[in-house]
Amino acid sequence: MTITFESFEKLEIKIGKILSAEKVEGSDKLLKLEVDIGSEKRQIVAGIAETFEPENLVGKEIPIIANLEPRKIRGVESQGMILVVDTNEKLVLLSPEEEVPPGSVVG
Numbered sequence: 001m002t003i004t005f006e007s008f009e010k011l012e013i014k015i016g017k018i019l020s021a022e023k024v025e026g027s028d029k030l031l032k033l034e035v036d037i038g039s040e041k042r043q044i045v046a047g048i049a050e051t052f053e054p055e056n057l058v059g060k061e062i063p064i065i066a067n068l069e070p071r072k073i074r075g076v077e078s079q080g081m082i083l084v085v086d087t088n089e090k091l092v093l094l095s096p097e098e099e100v101p102p103g104s105v106v107g
Helices: 003-009
Strands: 012-022 031-036 040-047 061-065 070-072 077-078 082-085 091-093
Touching: 003 061, 040 077
Parallel strands: none
Antiparallel strands: 012 031, 012 061, 031 040, 070 077, 082 091
């Protein structure tokens, strides 16, 4: 499926710094992340618990889609989506080559 450039421009992709991470109760796949995106802190639920230990994520900078409509996942509100690489064997985090301020726009 392809999208128009105008549709792509609607995505607000920012760098977020993970402040905390914990498993979502009752799920083997979900982690609840608190992410600083500069102007605010967001709670994001991500299906990455089978690949990443929560304590190893704290302090990491990751790209997130910041303007995604919030939704509840397993009763926990998610206020964005993190971007990772899925190699079909494992998930790999994306991160800036050097430290950048939280909320930096990915373009």
